[in-house]
Amino acid sequence: MTISLEVSEGVGVIRLDRPPMNALDIATQDRLRELAVEATDRADVRTVVIYGGERVFAAGADIKEMQTMDHAAMVARSRGLQDAFTAVARIPKPVVAAITGYALGGGCELALCADYRIAAENAKLGQPEILLGLIPGAGGTQRLSRLIGPSKAKDLIFTGRMVKADEALALGLVDRVVPAAEVYEQAHAWAAKLAQGPALALRAAKECVDAGLEADIDTGLTIERGWFAGLFATEDRERGMRSFVEEGPGKAKFL
Numbered sequence: 163m164t165i166s167l168e169v170s171e172g173v174g175v176i177r178l179d180r181p182p183m184n185a186l187d188i189a190t191q192d193r194l195r196e197l198a199v200e201a202t203d204r205a206d207v208r209t210v211v212i213y214g215g216e217r218v219f220a221a222g223a224d225i226k227e228m229q230t231m232d233h234a235a236m237v238a239r240s241r242g243l244q245d246a247f248t249a250v251a252r253i254p255k256p257v258v259a260a261i262t263g264y265a266l267g268g269g270c271e272l273a274l275c276a277d278y279r280i281a282a283e284n285a286k287l288g289q290p291e292i293l294l295g296l297i298p299g300a301g302g303t304q305r306l307s308r309l310i311g312p313s314k315a316k317d318l319i320f321t322g323r324m325v326k327a328d329e330a331l332a333l334g335l336v337d338r339v340v341p342a343a344e345v346y347e348q349a350h351a352w353a354a355k356l357a358q359g360p361a362l363a364l365r366a367a368k369e370c371v372d373a374g375l376e377a378d379i380d381t382g383l384t385i386e387r388g389w390f391a392g393l394f395a396t397e398d399r400e401r402g403m404r405s406f407v408e409e410g411p412g413k414a415k416f417l
Contacts, residue, residue, distance in 0.1 A: 172357030222267025260349035
């Protein structure tokens with residue numbers, strides 16, 4: 163199996179396992195979409211870690227497979243490609259990418275679908291599609307520009323150059339850089355801590371940020387207002403406020 167979902171104590175780990183470089187062929191893309199939907203639907207999955215193993219996150223699409231495809235074939239496939247990554251981006255729970263080694267092309271685009279990115283000191287990221295006479299096709303032109311800004315995104319996309327972890331951090335492409343041996347541990351700890359939080363409030367926060375970024379400020383505020391008021395109907399809100407009043411901040415235990 164080239165990709166799997168394992169769940170323990172609220173944390174779902176989507177693990178890429180297609181040696182040697184975790185190339186994202188069509189079968190892996192389709193399975194990724196299925197697992198993203200499963201992680202979305204399963205109540206026992208409260209947070210998600212995306213991980214490619216100790217050596218590499220994902221070095222991109224399967225170029226040998228893509229080389230056999232003509233225009234008509236890619237017209238038919240391109241929606242499925244994007245849908246797989248969009249399914250990850252739309253998981254309504256906190257998602258962290260644990261990036262080791264290369265995260266290039268589709269691998270970088272997969273990392274962009276996470277809410278938070280922890281990279282190894284030896285990680286290298288980039289969108290090298292231009293070097294193949296192509297552009298990113300799994301959301302890279304859209305998610306990268308929204309994350310780091312259009313001019314920085316264009317530099318990476320136009321040149322196809324790889325950036326090391328320190329530059330990726332400076333660009334805002336990753337959020338934390340740690341020793342390679344600690345990447346998975348720190349990503350899992352981030353997810354595990356949030357898995358103990360109020361699930362519906364976390365979902366609300368993610369939807370407000372993501373949907374608000376795609377809308378004007380008034381629409382974004384309307385989305386926020388609806389969720390904010392709605393959370394007053396939840397048991398988690400009652401539990402959180404009661405704990406604050408009786409025990410002080412930060413001590414609430416959520417179901």
